[in-house]
Amino acid sequence: MSAPAFEAFLAHLYVDATTRARFLVDPTGEAERAGLSSDECQTLSRFDWVGLELAARSFDRKRQQTLHRAGRRLGLWRRVTRRFRRIMGTAAQEGSP
Numbered sequence: 001m002s003a004p005a006f007e008a009f010l011a012h013l014y015v016d017a018t019t020r021a022r023f024l025v026d027p028t029g030e031a032e033r034a035g036l037s038s039d040e041c042q043t044l045s046r047f048d049w050v051g052l053e054l055a056a057r058s059f060d061r062k063r064q065q066t067l068h069r070a071g072r073r074l075g076l077w078r079r080v081t082r083r084f085r086r087i088m089g090t091a092a093q094e095g096s097p
Contacts, residue, residue: 009034014056015063024049 009031013020023030023044031041 006040014059
Protein backbone atom coordinates (compact mmCIF):
# COMPACT_ATOMS: atom_id res chain seq x y z
CA MET A 1 0.00 0.00 0.00
CA SER A 2 1.22 3.51 -0.70
CA ALA A 3 1.93 6.22 1.84
CA PRO A 4 -1.16 8.23 0.78
CA ALA A 5 -3.37 5.17 1.33
CA PHE A 6 -1.79 4.55 4.74
CA GLU A 7 -2.39 8.19 5.66
CA ALA A 8 -5.98 7.95 4.43
CA PHE A 9 -6.50 4.95 6.71
CA LEU A 10 -5.10 6.92 9.65
CA ALA A 11 -7.35 9.87 8.84
CA HIS A 12 -10.32 7.50 8.74
CA LEU A 13 -9.37 6.23 12.21
CA TYR A 14 -9.35 9.78 13.53
CA VAL A 15 -12.78 10.74 12.18
CA ASP A 16 -14.82 7.51 12.27
CA ALA A 17 -15.62 6.27 15.77
CA THR A 18 -16.92 2.90 14.54
CA THR A 19 -13.73 2.13 12.61
CA ARG A 20 -11.67 3.34 15.55
CA ALA A 21 -13.55 1.02 17.95
CA ARG A 22 -13.03 -1.97 15.63
CA PHE A 23 -9.37 -1.01 15.28
CA LEU A 24 -8.87 -0.82 19.05
CA VAL A 25 -10.32 -4.34 19.44
CA ASP A 26 -8.36 -5.89 16.55
CA PRO A 27 -5.71 -3.51 15.16
CA THR A 28 -4.04 -6.02 12.85
CA GLY A 29 -7.31 -7.38 11.49
CA GLU A 30 -8.73 -3.93 10.80
CA ALA A 31 -5.51 -2.79 9.15
CA GLU A 32 -5.42 -5.92 6.98
CA ARG A 33 -9.08 -5.42 5.99
CA ALA A 34 -8.10 -1.91 4.89
CA GLY A 35 -5.45 -3.41 2.62
CA LEU A 36 -2.39 -2.34 4.57
CA SER A 37 0.88 -4.23 4.12
CA SER A 38 2.33 -6.37 6.91
CA ASP A 39 4.92 -3.65 7.62
CA GLU A 40 2.20 -1.05 7.96
CA CYS A 41 0.18 -3.38 10.21
CA GLN A 42 3.25 -3.83 12.39
CA THR A 43 3.74 -0.07 12.54
CA LEU A 44 0.16 0.37 13.69
CA SER A 45 0.59 -2.25 16.40
CA ARG A 46 2.98 0.20 18.11
CA PHE A 47 0.49 3.05 17.81
CA ASP A 48 -0.17 5.49 20.67
CA TRP A 49 -3.76 4.54 21.59
CA VAL A 50 -4.24 7.36 24.09
CA GLY A 51 -2.95 9.86 21.55
CA LEU A 52 -5.34 8.46 18.94
CA GLU A 53 -8.34 9.02 21.20
CA LEU A 54 -7.20 12.49 22.27
CA ALA A 55 -6.58 13.56 18.68
CA ALA A 56 -9.91 12.09 17.51
CA ARG A 57 -11.80 14.04 20.19
CA SER A 58 -9.90 17.21 19.35
CA PHE A 59 -10.66 16.85 15.63
CA ASP A 60 -14.32 16.20 16.41
CA ARG A 61 -14.58 19.35 18.54
CA LYS A 62 -12.93 21.41 15.81
CA ARG A 63 -15.26 19.93 13.18
CA GLN A 64 -18.31 20.73 15.34
CA GLN A 65 -17.10 24.30 15.90
CA THR A 66 -16.55 24.75 12.17
CA LEU A 67 -20.04 23.45 11.40
CA HIS A 68 -21.52 25.76 14.03
CA ARG A 69 -19.70 28.80 12.62
CA ALA A 70 -20.71 27.89 9.07
CA GLY A 71 -24.34 27.60 10.19
CA ARG A 72 -24.19 31.02 11.85
CA ARG A 73 -22.71 32.58 8.70
CA LEU A 74 -25.39 30.94 6.58
CA GLY A 75 -28.08 32.24 8.94
CA LEU A 76 -26.66 35.76 8.70
CA TRP A 77 -26.54 35.51 4.90
CA ARG A 78 -30.19 34.40 4.80
CA ARG A 79 -31.27 37.31 7.01
CA VAL A 80 -29.38 39.82 4.86
CA THR A 81 -30.85 38.30 1.68
CA ARG A 82 -34.41 38.40 3.07
CA ARG A 83 -34.02 42.00 4.16
CA PHE A 84 -32.54 42.96 0.79
CA ARG A 85 -35.48 41.32 -1.00
CA ARG A 86 -37.95 43.14 1.23
CA ILE A 87 -36.24 46.47 0.58
CA MET A 88 -36.06 45.85 -3.15
CA GLY A 89 -39.68 44.69 -3.22
CA THR A 90 -40.77 47.84 -1.39
CA ALA A 91 -38.70 50.02 -3.71
CA ALA A 92 -40.19 48.32 -6.77
CA GLN A 93 -43.74 48.80 -5.45
CA GLU A 94 -43.13 52.47 -4.68
CA GLY A 95 -41.69 53.10 -8.13
CA SER A 96 -44.45 51.32 -10.05
CA PRO A 97 -47.36 53.38 -11.44
